[in-house]
Amino acid sequence: MAAIEVIHHMKDKTKGKVGDIALKLDISKAYDRIDWIYLREILSTMGFSQKWVKWIMLCVETVYYSVNLNGNKVGPIITGRDDCFLFFKAAHKEAIEIKNILVTYEEASGQSINLQKSELFCSRNVSTEIKDMLADTLGVRQVLGTANYLGVPSMIGRSRKGTFKYIKDRVWKKLNSWSSRSLSQAGRETLIKSVIQAIPSYIMSIFLLPPSLSDELEIMMNSFWWGHNRNIGKGLNWLSWDKLSISKRNKGMGFRNLSAFNYAMLGKQAWNIMTNPDNLVTKLFKARYFPNCDFLDSGIGHNPSYVWRSVWSSKFLIRGGLPTKRNNTFSTVLWSLWKCRNNLIWNQLEESTDNICNRAMNLLFGWRNAQTTKNSFKSQSNSSADLSWSKPVLGRLKCNIDASFSNNKVGIDACIRDDKGSFIAART
Numbered sequence: 001m002a003a004i005e006v007i008h009h010m011k012d013k014t015k016g017k018v019g020d021i022a023l024k025l026d027i028s029k030a031y032d033r034i035d036w037i038y039l040r041e042i043l044s045t046m047g048f049s050q051k052w053v054k055w056i057m058l059c060v061e062t063v064y065y066s067v068n069l070n071g072n073k074v075g076p077i078i079t080g081r082d083d084c085f086l087f088f089k090a091a092h093k094e095a096i097e098i099k100n101i102l103v104t105y106e107e108a109s110g111q112s113i114n115l116q117k118s119e120l121f122c123s124r125n126v127s128t129e130i131k132d133m134l135a136d137t138l139g140v141r142q143v144l145g146t147a148n149y150l151g152v153p154s155m156i157g158r159s160r161k162g163t164f165k166y167i168k169d170r171v172w173k174k175l176n177s178w179s180s181r182s183l184s185q186a187g188r189e190t191l192i193k194s195v196i197q198a199i200p201s202y203i204m205s206i207f208l209l210p211p212s213l214s215d216e217l218e219i220m221m222n223s224f225w226w227g228h229n230r231n232i233g234k235g236l237n238w239l240s241w242d243k244l245s246i247s248k249r250n251k252g253m254g255f256r257n258l259s260a261f262n263y264a265m266l267g268k269q270a271w272n273i274m275t276n277p278d279n280l281v282t283k284l285f286k287a288r289y290f291p292n293c294d295f296l297d298s299g300i301g302h303n304p305s306y307v308w309r310s311v312w313s314s315k316f317l318i319r320g321g322l323p324t325k326r327n328n329t330f331s332t333v334l335w336s337l338w339k340c341r342n343n344l345i346w347n348q349l350e351e352s353t354d355n356i357c358n359r360a361m362n363l364l365f366g367w368r369n370a371q372t373t374k375n376s377f378k379s380q381s382n383s384s385a386d387l388s389w390s391k392p393v394l395g396r397l398k399c400n401i402d403a404s405f406s407n408n409k410v411g412i413d414a415c416i417r418d419d420k421g422s423f424i425a426a427r428t
Contacts, residue, residue, distance in 0.1 A: 001206060001269075001281045001307050003085045005288070007154050008305035010123040019090035019126030021134060023098065024149070026083060026117035036061055083149060090126045095137045119143045152206055156306040161210045167200050171217055174199070175224050185225075189253065192221050197256050204258075205265040208310035214258040221255070250353060266314035270295065273311065274318060285311075332367070336360035394419050 010020045036057065043053045066073050088094045102113050118140040122131050135142050148154065153163050174196060183191070200209065200217065218241040226238060246252025273282045274295050289308060290298035296319060300312055336359045343349040392398040397416055404411045416424040 002284050003149055004152075004154050004206075004307045005281075005284055005305050006085075006087055007121070008156075008307075009288075010121070011155060012303060013123040014125050016125050019130070020123040021088050021090050021095075021126070022121040023086040023088070023138065023140065024083060024119040024121065025086065025102075026114040028112040028114040085149065090122060090130055090134065092133060092137060095134050099138055115139045116141075152203055156207070160306070161213055164203065164207070164209055164213055167203060167209075168213060168216060168220075170199055171196055171220055175220060178224075188225055188227075192225060192255060196221055196224075197258075200258070201261075201265070204262040205269065206307055206310065208266060208306075208313055209258070209262055211259060214262065218258055225253075225255075263314050263317060266311055267317035269311045270314050270318050332360040332364045333357075335363065389421075391421050392417075392419050397424060 006020075007022060010022060013020060039060070040053060040057055043056060044050070048056075086098060088098055106112055115138070118138075120131075120135050120138065120140045120142050121144075122134075122142070131142055156163050178191065203209065222241045222244065225244065241255070242257070244253045245255045245257040248254045272279065273285060276282055277286075285308060286295075289301040289304065289312075296315065298312065298315075300309065304312070333356075336356045339359070340351045340356050343351060389400070397418055399414055399416045402413045411428070413426070413428050415426045418424055
């Protein structure tokens with residue numbers, strides 16, 4: 001998240017004498033630097049079976065492979081790369097220093113930087129001459145964008161649906177690799193929950209997916225569930241995804257509502273920002289978007305990055321409810337659900353949905369009535385000329401009495417003070 005925020009700042013930086021540089025490094029794996037023919041000859045010379053040598057060469061020469069586990073094919077396993085960003089000022093002196101640091105790193109770790117696959121991204125206020133000079137000094141190529149970083153897009157354009165379209169493509173490819181008609185319902189349920197719903201989870205913890213994309217993913221999963229994934233949109237879905245995403249306890253299937261899950265994942269990020277002030281991401285966001293207030297009082301800011309916009313959109317979860325007038329309703333429902341959970345765990349008492357809703361409604365009505373009474377009392381207090389306590393005349397005592405009524409019960413309090421305001425006695 002910190003890298004994405006810095007990249008967004010660089011993309012929009014047009015002023016200033018000194019620009020910023022992002023160097024995306026590709027750290028080579030060991031087999032990236034090995035001659036395949038040499039490796040094959042070494043294995044053969046050492047006496048390994050040619051069949052076994054062939055297997056090893058298939059593993060190291062291809063970008064993905066599968067494994068036979070207990071007679072079942074597991075894979076494909078796609079090997080990833082170790083990428084990282086280095087940020088520095090657009091100056092020749094700093095580029096030389098970065099190059100020396102990388103040489104020291106290679107000598108100390110035994111790893112190698114693949115400069116041919118490393119990339120240099122510059123802020124918009126860096127001139128073409130300086131860009132060329134820095135690229136030549138470091139021995140890397142210049143790029144206009146930084147593509148993906150650690151599996152997520154590092155730059156989000158105006159077409160957010162287009163940016164995240166690859167998620168839909170991955171889900172589509174995975175669904176069409178299975179034949180839903182040859183699977184039982186239990187098998188389809190397992191594949192949806194364990195495989196398909198896991199595909200967008202990582203992205204959802206950082207970005208807010210467009211609602212239309214979430215809807216399309218749910219339609220695809222719904223079609224697969226009803227057994228016509230190869231003809232998505234042509235079959236009949238007997239129940240909507242909203243009903244299938246209800247818990248099994250309430251006669252649903254317990255599938256994820258992707259939009260709600262997306263907000264829940266972003267809410268965790270928002271909670272981390274509130275509870276971890278020393279975190280690097282928190283410091284970065286605070287300096288950029290809410291330097292003079294806390295997260296709950298923060299605004300969206302000027303030209304925000306999409307990662308900040310996504311986390312900021314989940315702020316209503318931290319407040320305890322949905323925006324504006326629905327705050328208190330949502331809070332009472334959560335409290336009623338929590339009480340239901342406690343009754344089940346500690347008292348082995350199961351409650352129906354009607355009981356949970358009725359308890360929440362009664363609490364909400366009671367709270368609203370209390371607020372009405374409170375506001376009415378405030379208005380009366382403001383209109384009264386003098387509500388402060390006054391001493392009795394010399395030689396006399398004053399007794400103040402208060403009473404309360406609730407559920408056919410009455411409470412009465414009395415307090416006696418003298419003409420100096422000193423306490424004499426009280427009784428409840």
